[in-house]
Amino acid sequence: MSLDLSIRVESALEAQTLAISNTAKQMKAAGIDVVSLSVGEPDFDTPQCAKDAAIQALAENFTHYTDSNGIAELRETIAKKFREENGIVQAVASNVIVSGGAKQCIYNTLMALCNEGDEVIILAPYWVSYPAMVVMCGAKPIIVSGKVEHAYKVTVEDLKQAITPKTKCVIFNSPSNPTGMMYTEQEIRAFGEVINQHDCYVLSDEIYEKLTYGEISHFSPAAIPELASKVITVNGVSKAYAMTGWRIGYLHAPDHVFREISKVQGQSTSHPSSIAQKAALGALQYGSHDVRTMHAAFAARKTLVCELLSQIPGLRFHIPDGAFYVFISFDHAIDDVDFCAYLLEVFHVALVPGDAFGCKGALRISFAASEETLRKGIDRLAKGLQAYGSKQ
Ligand SMILES: Cc1ncc(COP(=O)(O)O)c(C=O)c1O
CATH class of the missing domain: 3.90.1150.10 (Aspartate Aminotransferase, domain 1)
Known part of the structure; x- marks a missing residue:
């Protein structure tokens, strides 16, 4: 045995x-x-508006199963945020999924995308969980390292060399954990042109979007019309709204990817906590x-x-x-x-x-x-x- x-x-x-x-x-x-x-x-x-929304949800006994992709009002609010703040003009509530943190959004996406033998490009220094998640989904992490003298930025040339017919997805994280570095719109557009020559997806982890300090403005790859059908955009309330323990993240995905991610979530966790979803709604509506x-x-x-x-x-x-x-x-x-x-x-x-x-x-x-x-x-x-x- x-x-x-x-x-x-x-x-x-x-x-x-x-x-x-x-x-x-x-x-x-x-x-x-x-x-x-x-x-x-x-x-x-956590902001009072989020806590109040949670308290009200409890008082109203909002304690049962919700739609597995998340409650309608929250998905609408998220789609509107993606359209208005990120220029993702195609964002609609029906392609939004709310999960147990951005972490679960990323894991669900990789589960939905990857087959045994696929490669996923990760730009280093990277957030600790990307390689582990890729491995757990049966794919192979391909690490492309930025150089310290370039503020740890990976160049278009680096990406061109790493991308192959086996590449299923490229994971972007700007602003970056751990370096705090951000890619400019111009750099992201140049990456987009390389990616568009291949059959691969982009997973854009934008969890630190609201925390920027310098001259570089945050830019979402899904705002590039020619790339949009390949991009899964991930964000959440953990960092911007000090809500790490509530475990709410969200994503927007193109139709065919959305359907698969939705299956992963539906068959694994159903949905995140009903109360936490209401708290996240309070934060997004009133927490600016x-x-x-x-x-x-x-x-x-x-x-x-x-x-x-x-x-x-x-x-x-x-x-x-x-x-x-x-x-x-x-x-x-x-x-x-x-x-x-x-x-x-x-x-x-x-x-x-x-x-x-x-x-x-x-x-x-x-x-x-x-x-x-x-x-x-x-x-x-x-x-x-x-x-x-x-x-x-
Ligand atoms: C780059 C990055 N992505 C995703 C996450 C996960 O965030 P969440 O708490 O929403 O799962 C973190 C948390 O540290 C992070 O640093």
Whole structure:
């Protein structure tokens, strides 16, 4: 008798980011003063308008199964958002699916697209879960790395070289987790031209869309008419509305892809929580002021973090265009996994090694924390770097 488990799942890596924040939480619970700059979630409270919508839904006993693609009013609101804010003129409610976070949207999409042997292009440094999800869906991740001297941007030439008849999908993430880098409209259009010469899809993960700071405006690939029939656009309320725990993400897909994604969701989870859907509706309808307030705080923190980091010798980083991370590389070779473990153990500051994002010799700082926490964490990083250097 064989007690083998799924090779697809066994060969997928666990999320290092979650592992690090779990260790940091355990250390905190044991009374250690740990500064956690590893988390990928806003430290703000969910806006009152979202909480009120949830409370009202409970009071009205809105606690039964919903349409498996999500409630009609929310899908309408999302389609309108895609049309008005993202220039996705073809967006309609009937092609919107609401899921348990952007994460589930991405997983459902890859499940719907991929066959054994297909290739999925992932631009590195990448969000930790993309390669694992691709592997779990039976496909092969093809990693195309951006260079540090180009702000980690992948070029059109890089894409041309990686794309083959086996490519099923290219995953885009702008603003990027972990680098905070954004592609310009011009760059995305140039990528679109390459992709249009092949039979492959684009999965555009736009979860950090609302958190941008520089001159680059967010641009959705699905707004390019010639590309639109190949693009699945993913977004959600986790980051922009500080609603990570509510687990609501959403996507818009062209007809034939929509039908398959809808099947995956219907046969696996049915739909996300009815109450959370109402809360997300409240956020999307009435939360724009809260988004602006949180955005202003993130922008101030970004400036502070970049200022503090620039005072530490031996570090290199690009000022993030968006999201809430700074991705740091070092002037000299460093084992990032060992260094992050050392920082947590000895200096009690949690950061994520670049290795988790497919980029060795770097680390990611999240600035989704208070000014006091950021100052303390960066001070520990500076001390840790010095001590680690003399230990080597
Ligand atoms: C790039 C990226 N995409 C998707 C997600 C998942 O977001 P959600 O909480 O909506 O599942 C995250 C969360 O960290 C992320 O950083």
